[in-house]
Amino acid sequence: MTRVVDVRGLRYRYADGTQALNGIDFHLDAGECVALFGANGSGKTTFVLHLNGLLEGEGHIEVCGLPLSRATADQIRAKVGLVFQDSDDQLFMPTVLEDVAFGPRNLGLAPPETETRARLALEQVGMTHAIQKAPYHLSAGEKRRVAIAGVLAMQPEILILDEPTTSLDPPAQRDLAELLANLPQAKLLVTHDTQFAEALATRAVFFERGRVAGEGSVDDIIHRFHWQAHSPRSVSLDRRSAK
Amino acid sequence: MHHRVIDQWSRGVSPLHALSAGVKLAALLGILIAISAAPTYPTIITASGLLTIAAMVSGLPFTGLLSRAAFVLPFTAIFALLTWWSGDPERALLLVAKSFLSGFAAVLFAATTPLAAWTNTLRRCRFPSTLVTVIEFLYRYLFVVAQQAETMRWAARGRGGFRFDAAGGAVGALFARSWQRADGIHRAMLARGFQGTPK
Numbered sequence: 001m002t003r004v005v006d007v008r009g010l011r012y013r014y015a016d017g018t019q020a021l022n023g024i025d026f027h028l029d030a031g032e033c034v035a036l037f038g039a040n041g042s043g044k045t046t047f048v049l050h051l052n053g054l055l056e057g058e059g060h061i062e063v064c065g066l067p068l069s070r071a072t073a074d075q076i077r078a079k080v081g082l083v084f085q086d087s088d089d090q091l092f093m094p095t096v097l098e099d100v101a102f103g104p105r106n107l108g109l110a111p112p113e114t115e116t117r118a119r120l121a122l123e124q125v126g127m128t129h130a131i132q133k134a135p136y137h138l139s140a141g142e143k144r145r146v147a148i149a150g151v152l153a154m155q156p157e158i159l160i161l162d163e164p165t166t167s168l169d170p171p172a173q174r175d176l177a178e179l180l181a182n183l184p185q186a187k188l189l190v191t192h193d194t195q196f197a198e199a200l201a202t203r204a205v206f207f208e209r210g211r212v213a214g215e216g217s218v219d220d221i222i223h224r225f226h227w228q229a230h231s232p233r234s235v236s237l238d239r240r241s242a243k
Numbered sequence: 244m245h246h247r248v249i250d251q252w253s254r255g256v257s258p259l260h261a262l263s264a265g266v267k268l269a270a271l272l273g274i275l276i277a278i279s280a281a282p283t284y285p286t287i288i289t290a291s292g293l294l295t296i297a298a299m300v301s302g303l304p305f306t307g308l309l310s311r312a313a314f315v316l317p318f319t320a321i322f323a324l325l326t327w328w329s330g331d332p333e334r335a336l337l338l339v340a341k342s343f344l345s346g347f348a349a350v351l352f353a354a355t356t357p358l359a360a361w362t363n364t365l366r367r368c369r370f371p372s373t374l375v376t377v378i379e380f381l382y383r384y385l386f387v388v389a390q391q392a393e394t395m396r397w398a399a400r401g402r403g404g405f406r407f408d409a410a411g412g413a414v415g416a417l418f419a420r421s422w423q424r425a426d427g428i429h430r431a432m433l434a435r436g437f438q439g440t441p442k
Contacts, residue, residue, distance in 0.1 A: 077434060078436060
């Protein structure tokens, strides 16, 4: 299997002195989908921002055979599509079509190809009906789809999604899972949503205080780290049975 | 959300909405220049008449347009009062009328022309691309900041109401959130290959 991401000994300290990453080793293969679990503040988002060259830490990062440096950051950004947790950060152009075309335009493509790519990406995510709409007129699920289209239009080899199910209702989550399952790119999901991860990921990595604390199948990681949310119903049932 | 009203109006259907953005932009500039260059009663009355007819053609709620145009009045009222006290009440009245009509013309233009239509016109007129992009971002994120301010107001009301002495802190928090948002947007732009200038 071709390795598309290879990270060795990655360390990063924020300006306030917080050691966010403390020697991360990680790899992602072509076509693979990996879930990244861990408590809030464990370094997951900081880690994925490194894969796109948005943060610069110490250590070695290789993406699609290219070592990440300032000189290669632009090439790497074309290969790694990062979908942010808050879609409002990502949708800044006046219309959906212009927003999705933003990435291809930055790649220096000619306007007709830019538009073709944008329309194709919107078709992939099922949002062609909203082409001329303003992004702020969309629902949370639609915004997420357009944000993904904005990244797909750059035709990346790797897709990174930071908390993709946040603020989505269950049908929108289901639609998103179906959409992602049909995309051929290697995927890295930063998520707290274990059901969503179980539906898509073949492997999971658990972050703890800026380190990789465990790695294995999604089920294995969920059980090993007790990473399962209890619904209020199951809590009340537990209490009743305890009486 | 009430701050979306003008944006929703701009997507309406009327003969004024159907008019090209370029024509409307030229008309707006014409009216603004006429009002500023010759602030006399005949100019003011003619401009008021034209704007009233345009507002009726647009089919938009007249009181809604008037109330939004009135947002400029607190700013000009101070200068108008000073002019009045200095013994020139006619000039003070013209100052108020001039600024109110300018505000009304701008509101009517924004309420009948979607942003994308008039920024594209500016681009065609060879307006600096960076300036047009800044206008688009400003417009886009006015909604986000307004929504954040509204969420904060709801949160304050949910915990017993909004106190005047807490207003400074709230404005500070809104600024901090907006700053954080700006940082997030910048990252998202970089992630999609932005290199400092719009292409």
